[in-house]
Amino acid sequence: MSLSPNFKKSVDGIAKVGRQNKRFEIFLNLTYKCPLRCTYCYVDYNRAPPMTQEQVDYVIEKLLIEPKKTDIKLVTFFGGEPALEMDIIENTLDKYSHVEKIKNVHFGIITSFSVNQDRLLKLQKKYPKLEIAISFDVDMKERVFINKKQFDLLGVAKKKFDIDLEKMKENKNNIFFNKVITGQETDLFGDLKWLHDTYRDYKLFYSLSFTKTPKFPFHPEGRIEEGWYKYLNYIFSKYLTNEVVFLPMLVLQYLDRYWKQKKNTATSGCGLGGEYFIDSNGTVSPCSISHHRTDLMLYHEGKFLDNNEHFQELEDSYWNNPTCQKCEYKGFCPGGCMVFRYTENNDYNIPNEGQCILMEEIFKAYDRFLNERTEKEITELTFILAKDLQKYHSYCHHDDEHIDLQAIYN
Helix, strand or coil: CCCCHHHHHHHHHHHHHHCCCCCEEEEEECCCCCCECCCCCCCCCCCCCCCCHHHHHHHHHHHHHCCCCCCEEEEEEECCCHHHHHHHHHHHHHHHCCCHHHCCCEEEEEECCCCCHHHHHHHHHHCCCCEEEEEECCCHHHCEECCCCECCCCCCCCCCCCCCHHHHHCCCCCEEEEEEECCCCCCHHHHHHHHHHHHHHHCCEEEEEECCCCCCCCCCCCHHHHHHHHHHHHHHHHHHCCCCCCCCHHHHHHHHHHHHHHHCCCCCCCCCCCEEEECCCCCEECCCCHHHCHHHCCEECCEECCCHHHHHHHHHCCCCCHHHHCCCCECCECCCCHHHHHHHHCCCCCCCHHHHHHHHHHHHHHHHHHHCCCHHHHHHHHHHHHHHHHHHHHHHCCCCCCCCHHHHCC
16 A cells, blocks of 8 residues: 555654754554543544555655754554554564664553553563553442443452553563543542552552543542542652652652742743654644644644644643633642634633632642651752652653663662
């Protein structure tokens, strides 16, 4: 099968646009198909056919191999459920993982872990730098297969895991659970404690993020604040006693934002422009949410879409609106998702109500936690923040070709 002119034009466009940024990540939408039908999922399963090996090769050759210097730090297999396309993933790593020119580029996959678990783990043993991010969702009852059978990743219902933690422990290097905090959790602290204890017992990392598209109303007011506050106490007590010397980057980033907000030195933004998503049709967009909006795409059907005005308005609108300007949490809150603002309100200058409430509750949790610390503890936290953020910087920017998550915490 030959490559379509549209696909080539789109990839060539990324090569030109991408180098205007410092470093960026490529997300290959291998397929929009998925064996699950999670109730909260926004994916259009029939949006485009699966990518071919030829298309994946063209992306890597054009963006990583041909340039004198690559600006790409990570290539992620995305979906849908990308693990449905294991042949392509395996072939790609076999072909490119040993290429000297791109030795510092990592490959990754974001997966539900609902299919091909053994093949993924076997592949990561072969290529330890392969990052496997396993989605850890808000409510496992919402994760069901097409036949309506529950995919009970953590054994919530039947006390039996659909994953083998002991088997995963053998890999451990760059395999981690990815938890998005939405505000809809019924037991936020319970979820986060399970993740932290799993790291302690199995050395399986986890990453956290706050949802970019929070839905309001949340569960009873203060529940997120209380859950995050208890979590902060729990993880820092483990860290300071050397029981568990691991702190997720999100915890440190927002600790840093808390202190910078107090000094009025925090910055806005959601990282727009640091990622490029591409599918088999040659559609290119700057994030997973805008991938479903034609007016925010960079390339569509091989045509460059002049959306510069949109993106400039995005960049200018994080805080430059009456609501954010007068908000006491401005600075701690980076502004939320501009695409979601526009989708919900048809206006970049109207912040999402759920984002405002979520950030307020997280701020109050940090405020309570830090106000209860002694001067000595604050000094120690300042040292931990600087030291561990530097570790993450080395990992995320791949300063060392051999670095992995285990390496930075050992």
